[in-house]
Amino acid sequence: MRSFVLREGRLTAAQARAYQQLWPRYGCDWQPEQRLDMVALFGNDRPVVLEIGFGNGEALLHMAASHPERNYLGLEVHRPGVGHLLMELERAGLDNVRVMREDAAALLAHALPPASLAGVCLFFPDPWPKKRHHKRRIVQPAFIDDLARVLAPGGFLHAATDWAPYADWMLEQLRAAADRFENLSPSGDFVARPEERPLTRFERRGARLGQPARDLLLRRRA
Template identity: 50%
Template sequence: MTPGQEDALQRLWPKWGLDIDGKRVLDLPALFGADIPVVLEIGFGMGEATARMAAADPGTGILAVDVHTPGQGNLLNLADQAGLTNVRVANGDAIILLREMLAPHSLDGLRVYFPDPWPKKRHHKRRLIQPEFLTLAASCMRPGALLHCATDWEPYAEVMLDVLTAHPDFENTQPVNGAGSGYAPRPDFRPRTRFEGQGLDKGHVVNDLLFRRVPLDANASTNSDKRTDT
């Protein structure tokens, strides 16, 4: 870590940071100090894009999860320097956060930008975007909440599109027939990152996927609210 990142962690973690321990359900209005819509971002890298999105939309809270300590310090530092009050940084496993620490239908959005593609076939089971993950995520998302994924690994983008299209809790915001590919243009609210720029310079193709949490009927609500005690 740089001195600035370490200093930000020491100063700001008690105020804006939290450890994912699975021991409590988060009170999001209390966490953000206001009853505002909250978006979960899984894997924020060094946090530059997260800070820019938070600055552009101060009326939305961003709960940003990562295990990379320098990135946590960097995001806290960026938020502090910009005077942002709508960013909270969580350290730990996002699956535990979703399963144990978020109330049903409490999220207004979920962002997964450039997750590890695990390109080798024997590692595909480690990929985040799987049916089981989507079911868990859907249980924490309000109807109409947006799930936004982006990747520069085309084979993974194809798998994401197939898995999301097949999942009953999500619907694509983009046409998938005729001239529609099912992929979305990069929305204005997602800034281009350094990592993305490096991929584009190498000839990679970046695909965005924008799926919406479908409205709940009685059966879907009952099923998605089920939790398993551990």
């Protein structure tokens, strides 16, 4: 069961050029069952933060520019969004980002070694509001098990959504994993938006529609 429906969308000429010229520099192809080697991927052993479903890469670009001491691995299946990010990475001259166009669920389950990540960001995942589609939501018990496995002890999980029922869904599922995830909210639920997460297009739209974002911040227990 996939958490996305692939609408290919047309690449602009600039995005197509970005793929041709920049994929070798920033992109990473993956063969099913292949284990990723982070040091080989980034050429250094700095801590790696994963962003799942980066959209057009606005938040990823901001985080990577603010944290040159970290590496960022971005996952997205939507080609135009990937093309857009590639162009922006080149423009910003960033070297601490690698990009994969893969299903995050498959990568978490098969490609990422245990305790290989310092953090995971999941910003505005597709909410799948209809009840019969809830099984498509990316946050599911098996996904949380995989996150717990790939996060290093002390690593963070930062999720945000502007769909209140999905926020409650995530909170409930993460409470069920409280043996592995400590919720860093003083009230035991949500936190104010950490500065780390820039306002994205999705969030501004949600706020206009009267759907404020909620942030969840948790730490992988040792």
